Amino acid sequence: MPSSRPASARDASADGSPGGRDQWAFLLELGAPAFGMSFALTALTTYLPTLLAASSGPLVTGLVVGGEGLAGIVVPVLVGLLNDRWAGTVGDRLRLVLLVAPVAVVGLLLAALDVAPAVIIVGAAVYFVGHFAYLTPYEALYPDLVPDAVSGRSRTAASAWRFAGLGGALIGGGFLLDLWEPAVFLVTALAVVVGTAVLASAVRPYRHHRLPRSPPGGGGLRPMLALVREPGVAVVLVATLLWNLALQGLKAFVVLFFVVGLGRSASFVSGVVFPLVALGLVAVLPWAGRVADRVGHRPVLAAASAVYGAGLVGAGLSHSAWMIALTPVAAGAAGIVMTLNYSALMRALPGEHHGAASGLFLVSRGAGSLAGPLLVGVAVSVAGPLFPATNGYDAMWFVIGPAVLLAVPLLLVRRRSDEEGSEEPDR
Structure with missing residues (x-):
């Protein structure tokens, strides 16, 4: 179904070439906040479980880390309901980002106080709220400013920052924690501030670009409910939930799997496993968005999900x-899945409710983020007798692997249905 989205600010810019140097610079600047946000979220969800392991079991750890998912369900709905109604221009969306950025920074500074575990947990909770309040208007800037022709590449640029933050937290975060625990949170607070400043500078020339306003009576939950009824949108949202269920379950327990389950050191995880993860992410970034823009997002996402899910199940078998x-x-x-999930949604949007769409996307992510640690925590807690060699931690792979594999038929079946009515791969 052809998109009815109005022309974006970038469509009207002087440099309309998708491969233009100026546009790539803009896309990199637009994605800059992803570094600090990814670094902070990864550090909190990956290393907080190791700090809590001595005083709580896997189920409690899953509940604490699952707080990210709870915030991801509630906050985007509240902020998303206001987003489209309040934001008349791109500058309005940017002001909302600037308004909530200090909440995320305060949460990181609380975690950096290192006074007591309870204070760190409160800091994490504050950050989770600030994180999703920030991302709801921030993600809406993408369909506001980026044309469909380069939607995949725009997410490649954002993912370059996101994976840099992920790698920095996974590899450098462990060493920073060993040196001085508050350091990792202070560094990420600074990264959030710098990334937000870069974003403000990049968006400033387009701040007067007007956004379509919700029609009379079209506010509240109506735009969100209308979007959920769109089959193409619904497919991406359900797949996003499954992918994030796997990702958050993995992030919450992968260090414990190696340290407690296999008896490896934290240095082994930071020095061997995580660099291999970073190698795989770096390898796909240069081409994933470009290929998806040319051949369609869903077939690329389906193939990547099959490989990703098979690898997770394989890790539990050997x-x-x-x-x-x-x-x-x-x-x-x-990396392909987490790079292209939002650009697939961008291309499926039938109308102008970008704020509602970004809110729904974050809700689907939040639901997965809540379910993943909880399900894995329960599985590990009850599966000790089934996997005695790893103290039950092998159960993790048989929760998150099948979740990813479930996305494959969902994407392929919907694609076949779409092709009956349209020649466009992503419609």
């Missing part, structure tokens, strides 16, 4: 050096 060596393959497939 702990050999060969499986560890294949980590970049599964990580690269995961």
